[in-house]
Amino acid sequence: MDVLKVENVNFNYGSHKILTNLNFSMENNQVIGLFGDSGSGKSTFCKVLTGFIKEYEGTVTINGEVPQGGFNPIQLIYQHPEKVMNPRWKMRDVLEESWMPDDNLLDEFGIKREWFNRYPSELSGGELQRFSILRALNPNTKFIIADEISTMLDAVTQAQIWDSLLKLARKNNVGVLVVSHDKKLLNRICDSIVYLSDITE
Amino acid sequence: MSKLLEIEKLSISFSQYFKGLEQRELKVLSDLTMDVDDHEILAVLGSSGSGKSLLAHAILGILPSNAKVSGSIRYKGKEMDDELKEELRGNKISFIPQSVNNLNPLMKVKEQAIGYIKDEKDKEKIIKKQREIFNQYNLSEEVDEMYPFQLSGGMARKVLISTALLNDPEIIIADEPTPGLDEEAVKETINNLVELKEKGIGMILITHDINTAIETSDRIAILYLGYVIEITDTKNFSGEGEKLLHPYTRSLYRALPETYFELTEGHQPSYQNIPKGCPYHENCSRQIRECHYELPELREVNGTIIRCFNPLGEGD
Structure with missing residues (x-):
């Protein structure tokens, strides 16, 4: 059992307080929804969790330890897949930077092998998002932070993406924090829902 | 009777440089036919990055010069050439853009709402009207003197809508009016759009949000x-x-x-x-x-x- 724990986190931009005394914890067999108004600090929280913001007070730990250098077991998936891929790399390199899943898994995610020789600009948003999810689901990943990952996709693609992601996460005991402004989606896929205003002061 | 706005077989494509000097043709809209009448909202629903915004730009005549366009757009039965598009945009046809990024960051809200007007009398008239419309949307006089960065998402949305209403448009093209707003603000925006329709405006609502489309159109x-x-x-x-x-x-x-x-x-x-x-x-x-x-x-x-x-x- 892995436990992700956030204790007494504070973060400000200058004098503007974003997160105040935030406390949160989840386990690796859970899918938890995080809901909050726009501008309430959801994305900032995601960046704190995954180490993209480092200048905060408080601690983020897995099983009591602060993740050290190397591969981060808490992986962020972002709203815009095209912004997190090197536009000059082919898709094979984009994926291999993290790991190369076996054929079964590639099929399960509906990834066609011919895409490996394409550049990110030659794939659709839904196709790219499949790559970013699979890239984040490296065998060393323990938690996935999914920040509005299906907001920009049509409903058909949204249902497909969540089906693939959650199946694999459940199978490999990866905990998923689903951040979304769409409460109906959270109701559909999460074990429970947390309001950002309830875990901060 | 002709419809307010009719689009027939509209196609838009771009040729873009890909690798080095290699060019490729990118078709973003193909063979698009639709129409909108007064007292009506037509929602155009497509996934993001699908070039829906270009439809708005084509109607307003503000596509970039490397766009290849074919097909026809008619306003009350009259074919819209570049001249007519320029005459209508900002007057009979108004645009509610996607975000506060479409406002000039260095201009106060009031100044950009009314635009440049030479004649002092006309200016006074339009300022009076601007105040009336802003009042309707609960935008206080303080807002007049604010710069765009001082507006919250919801306020910016109201500023964009009220600006679009200044010249009594017959047609409004609204491009993604709801994303990035919280539930409350979305509801309010939806109500605003439906109100406009009830006053007789014909609207093309471009969106990727199927819920907004269902609730308004x-x-x-x-x-x-x-x-x-x-x-x-x-x-x-x-x-x-x-x-x-x-x-x-x-x-x-x-x-x-x-x-x-x-x-x-x-x-x-x-x-x-x-x-x-x-x-x-x-x-x-x-x-x-x-x-x-x-x-x-x-x-x-x-x-x-x-x-x-x-x-x-x-x-x-």
Whole structure:
């Protein structure tokens, strides 16, 4: 059992307080929804969790330890897949930077092998998002932070993406924090829902 | 009687540099036909990055110069050339842009709402009107003197809407008016749009948010890879989706978290790889021979306009 724990986190931009005394914890067999108004600090929280913001007070730990250098077991998936891929790399390199899943898994995610020789600009948003999810689901990943990952996709693609992601996460005991402004989606896929205003002061 | 705005067989493409000097042709809108009347909201629904905004730009005549455009756009039966587009935009045809980024960051809100007016008397008149409209939207006099960065998302949205109303438009083109707003602000924006329609305005609402489309519009045009595949009454987006005739539209409705969250196989390719024949045939459970070779024309079936050789029936 892995436990992700956030204790007494504070973060400000200058004098503007974003997160105040935030406390949160989840386990690796859970899918938890995080809901909050726009501008309430959801994305900032995601960046704190995954180490993209480092200048905060408080601690983020897995099983009591602060993740050290190397591969981060808490992986962020972002709203815009095209912004997190090197536009000059082919898709094979984009994926291999993290790991190369076996054929079964590639099929399960509906990834066609011919895409490996394409550049990110030659794939659709839904196709790219499949790559970013699979890239984040490296065998060393323990938690996935999914920040509005299906907001920009049509409903058909949204249902497909969540089906693939959650199946694999459940199978490999990866905990998923689903951040979304769409409460109906959270109701559909999460074990429970947390309001950002309830875990901060 | 001619409709307020009619679009016929509109196609927009770009040629773009790809690797080095290699060029490729990117079709973003293909063979688009639709119309809108007064007292009506037509929602144009397509996934993001699908070039929906270019439709707005084409109507307003503000496409970039490297865009290749064909087809026709008519305002009250009159063909819109560049001159007419320039005359109408900002007057009879208003635009509600996507975000506060469309405001000039260095200009106070009031200044950019009224624009440049030479004649002092005209200016006074329009300032008075601007104040009236801003009051209607609960924008206080303080807001007049603010710069865009001082506005919250909801306020910025109201500023964009009230600015669009200053010249008593007949047609409004609204581009993604709701994303990034919280629930409350979305509700308010939706109410505002419906109010405008009730006053007689004809509106094209461009959005990727199916809920906004369902809650505001009278008809919905669904885009798939730049093609209109179905234009249907909004009330058909209800129940089990049995009145939606195109296989993609029905899957879309049934995939919503609030309906069935139903899984459909196959995914939407990118714009560089639009299949020959029907753009949806690779993922379609009802494909027949023709679908592979021929692009279906738009046609009417039971009051719905549809681009499909083998549409679903109500019993399917």
